[in-house]
Amino acid sequence: MKLPEAKTQFINNWGAMGTQWGINRTMAQIHALLLVSNTALTQDDIMEQLNISRGNVNMNTRDLVDWGLINRVIIQGERKEHFTAEKDIWKVAAHIIRERKKRELDPMIKLLAQLENIDGDKKEKETRQFLEMIGTIKKLGQKAGKLLDVLVKAEENKFTSAVMKALK
Amino acid sequence: MKLPEAKTQFINNWGAMGTQWGINRTMAQIHALLLVSNTALTQDDIMEQLNISRGNVNMNTRDLVDWGLINRVIIQGERKEHFTAEKDIWKVAAHIIRERKKRELDPMIKLLAQLENIDGDKKEKETRQFLEMIGTIKKLGQKAGKLLDVLVKAEENKFTSAVMKALK
DNA sequence: TTTTATTTTCATTTTTTTTTGAAACTTCTG
C-alpha cells in the first residue's frame, strides 16, 4: 500500500469508527484528515479532499474547534483561514475524555442523585430495590469519573504512567 | 417525585444517553426498563410500557441478549418467554466494555498495524510523520485496551479495587 | 394432526440525522 492510499484508509476508518461512538462521520473524517496532514488546510482543501460541501466543512470544523481538537491558524500573507489538528494524540485523548465526561457523565450522575430523592416508603421492597439500583449506578459513574480525571489530570506523558500503574 | 415517575425518568434518560454513545434509544430504554423492574417481563409487557411495536421489541431484545445484558428466562407454567436484566451493574459494565473492545477497539488496532506496512521511502518526511502518527495512535489504543482488560478481568467487586488502585 | 399461541422476519414507512447550496453576512483591499 502506498502512502496516499494509507491516508485515505485511515480517514475512512476513523470516520466509520466515529459513527459507532456517536460522532458524525464527517467530523471524524475531517479530524483524521488534519491529523495526517503535514500542512494546515483551508475550508476549500477539506472540501476537495473529502468531497463535501462548504457548509458541512464549516459546521464540523466549528464543532471540532469547540471540542478543542483542531485550531484555526493564521498564516502570514494568506487570506483564508487554515486549520490544524492537535498532533499530540495523548492530548487529543485527554481532550475528548474531559469533554465527554463534562457533557455526558457528570449530568447523568446529577440526574441519578435527584432520582435518589423519591418520596416513598423506603421500607417497601420495590422502592428499596430501585434506590439500590440507582445508587450502584451512581457509584459506578462516580468511580469511572474519578478514573478519567486521573488519566486526564496527569500531564502529557504521565498519561502513560497513570495507565501503567493501573496495569501493575 | 414518586417511584413510577422516577422509573420513567430513569428509562428516558438512559435512552437519551444511549443515543449519544451510538446505541439506539429503544435498546437502551428496554435495558433500563428491565434494570428497574423487579419482575421478568414479556414482549407484550415491554411493548406496552414503552409504547413500541412488537418487531422493535423483538429485534432489540435479541441484540441485548447478544450483548449479554439481558436474559431470556423460562417461568414455570407460563407460555410466553420473559426477559430479565443482569442486575449486577459492575458485571453489566464489564460486559459492555468487553464487547465494545472486541468489536471496535481491537479491529481498529489491527487496521493501524496494517497501515504501518506502507511501502515508501521511510527517509521521506511525510512518510515518517504518517508512521509516527499511526504508531502513536496504535500505542494509545493498545494501552487503553490493556487498561480495559484489567478492569474487566478483575472479578466482580475487584472492579472497584482495580479502579481504586488507579486512583492512588 | 389441526388449531392456537407466540416469536421472528423484513419490506415499507417514519423519524432522525446529516448534507447541501445559495443567500446573507463579514472582512479585507484598493
Next chain:
DNA sequence: CAGAAGTTTCAAAAAAAAATGAAAATAAAA
C-alpha cells in the same frame, strides 16, 4: 467607500437509522 474574497447560516433535500406491522415461521396444546 465599492467590490472582492471569505465565512457563516439555515431552509430544504438527501441519506441513514429506526420503527412498524402484517405475513411467515415456529412451537405448544388440544
